[in-house]
Amino acid sequence: MPEIRAIRENEIEWAAELFNNSFRIGMDVARGWTNNMALDETIAVVEPNRVASFVRMNKYRVRIGGGEMAMGGIGGVATWADCQGKGYAGKLMRESVRLMRERGDAVSALYPFSHRYYGKFGWASMGDRIVYKNAIQSDIICHEERAFVRWCRGEEDIARLNDAYMVYSSRFNGMALRSNATWAERLKQLSAEKGQAYLIEKDGACLGYFFCEHLPAQPRGYECVVRDFACNSQEAFRAMFGFLSTLPTNVAKISVSAPASLPLWDYYKEPFILMKWALPFQYRVVDVERAVAARGFLVDAKGKIAIKIEDSCGEWNNGVWEIEVSDGKGEARLNQNAKPDAEMSIQQFSKIFMGALDAPFLARQGFMPNILSATLAKINDIFRDYPVHLTDAF
Ligand SMILES: CC(C)(COP(=O)(O)OP(=O)(O)OC[C@H]1O[C@@H](n2cnc3c(N)ncnc32)[C@H](O)[C@@H]1OP(=O)(O)O)[C@@H](O)C(=O)NCCC(=O)NCCS
Missing domain, CATH: 3.40.630.30 (Gcn5-related N-acetyltransferase (GNAT))
Incomplete structure (x- = not known):
């Protein structure tokens, strides 16, 4: 049975062999990718004689709304060609969300080869x-x-x-x-x-x-x-x-x-x-409570909203979150008894959190049914401050 764990020092060459196989880049480039690799930032499906599938969670800090927080930058997602389609990378993507939360990340970003693929694990496309x-x-x-x-x-x-x-x-x-x-x-x-x-x-x-x-x-x-x-x-x-x-x-x-x-x-x-x-990259909120607490808000953004979030890869995010913002700071409290103003997936919430959605405009086009216009206006007032952007590398 393959193990799921971080790779070890003596397996770094196996990671390079995997990159060479799945990206067809040659061993020289592949070894460059494994240079200075922090082993505790990796998660892999390890077979007795090779690394079958791999995901790296690089540590970064980002600013959102002027506040600073830890971001896990996903990279090097790869599976040996003859192991693909067995759900290996999917398992690692789910595990990466748990691990990033455990080490203190608030959000995560990646440059997708497929928007739909990473969308399944909660990442949402943004940054036009x-x-x-x-x-x-x-x-x-x-x-x-x-x-x-x-x-x-x-x-x-x-x-x-x-x-x-x-x-x-x-x-x-x-x-x-x-x-x-x-x-x-x-x-x-x-x-x-x-x-x-x-x-x-x-x-x-x-x-x-x-x-x-x-x-x-x-x-x-x-x-x-x-x-x-x-x-x-x-x-x-x-x-x-x-x-x-x-x-x-x-x-x-x-x-x-x-x-x-x-x-x-x-x-x-x-x-x-x-x-x-x-649409070059995708972002995801990893931990709702931590992300809202670390985010900055415009000083005149003031309000309280209850949002029910569904996150199939991060059960700690599931439930009704009462989010309150004032004086440039925010707080999110889980209150399962609260009546939600809006219900959404973690992908939708991630877009709202990043300031990437003009909710009232989209609602007028029919994209956000079942949410009252007063709630949509409140979402904009609280979260829509700066546009989302990342250059072509983190
Ligand atoms: C992408 C990759 C890591 C997936 O690994 P895997 O272990 O086969 O992943 P899973 O078994 O969890 O998922 C397979 C799914 O990926 C989909 N997939 C694979 N390649 C794809 C592609 N180029 N475009 C869209 N979807 C793709 C499969 O159709 C399958 O979909 P399904 O779950 O709906 O059946 C693997 O195909 C790979 O190494 N590709 C080459 C390197 C690469 O592009 N890495 C991504 C860098 S961002």
């Missing part, structure tokens, strides 16, 4: 993103603020990168805090893949940063992809786009991936850029 694809230099307005852009000198600029990131990420729900080690790893990865990082500075003040990744383009040259950026003023955006408008001609395409809540059309000459709308 627009990718402005395949522009060329002359599609972009050449603002003179491009002179504020300077090449990032690597690790010595980490404090500046982080300052800009902290300001930018405070306007969104769900962005992960980054340590010096995270920044160093990102910069290393970027330069290994021919990417470059830039800072935007004016009179000594840092207005933002952006990472340009350079991917091979067909039939020749490079595609410059900007996915990780923080622009904290209109000037900063003009600087970044002005810089992109003057990239050399061997850059054949320029793509920018941005939160949908932040329209960037003004930086292109005309609105004829190919645009892809993407």
Whole structure:
């Protein structure tokens, strides 16, 4: 019988073999994925001679509504090809929810290969993103603020990168805090893949940063992809786009991936850029009581609401929760005798909690039947503060 447990030191190579088999990435890349792996952040189905299925729960901290909480970032979900369809990964996903709660996580995020697959375990899709694809230099307005852009000198600029990131990420729900080690790893990865990082500075003040990744383009040259950026003023955006408008001609395409809540059309000459709308990640509330207590709320958000939640993977979340919010703080108390104002799944609650749902608007379109409009308005007043966003890695 296979065991379900964290992997051990002598099984790390087995995890790499599993990644190689299920993602077809070759052993070099697979071993890179297992580098510095914290064993207590893993859960696996272990057979006598291999790791048959695996899930990693990375530890992060995120801000939601201005409050900070522990987030479990799910990654490396994989099952050997000849073991798939036996329910192994499903078992591990359920177990991961229990383990994340046990170690103190309030929420969890992941980048799904299938929205429906992880939806079964309580994760809900959010964080709408627009990718402005395949522009060329002359599609972009050449603002003179491009002179504020300077090449990032690597690790010595980490404090500046982080300052800009902290300001930018405070306007969104769900962005992960980054340590010096995270920044160093990102910069290393970027330069290994021919990417470059830039800072935007004016009179000594840092207005933002952006990472340009350079991917091979067909039939020749490079595609410059900007996915990780923080622009904290209109000037900063003009600087970044002005810089992109003057990239050399061997850059054949320029793509920018941005939160949908932040329209960037003004930086292109005309609105004829190919645009892809993407739903890149999923979030889940792991522990309702802990998540509400750690979340920040707008100071004028005040109210009390009773929500009945159903969570098939986290029985501790089941029941009627009386949620009360005032003075920027919230509290959730389980009261099975309370009459609920609304009943919902953990997926729906997760979207509401993250501020991702405009409940009254959706109700008017017929998406949220059986909930009184006064309740929907209250949900918006309490939870709808910042849009949800995560860059392409935690
Ligand atoms: C995804 C994966 C981990 C599932 O592992 P598993 O142990 O077979 O998972 P389970 O047995 O719990 O579930 C199998 C379900 O996944 C579904 N599934 C598998 N691959 C899928 C895909 N590409 N798209 C949608 N669903 C998929 C199966 O249809 C099955 O659905 P069902 O439960 O409705 O019958 C495994 O297929 C895998 O390793 N894939 C390659 C690596 C990968 O993509 N990992 C996910 C990274 S986010």
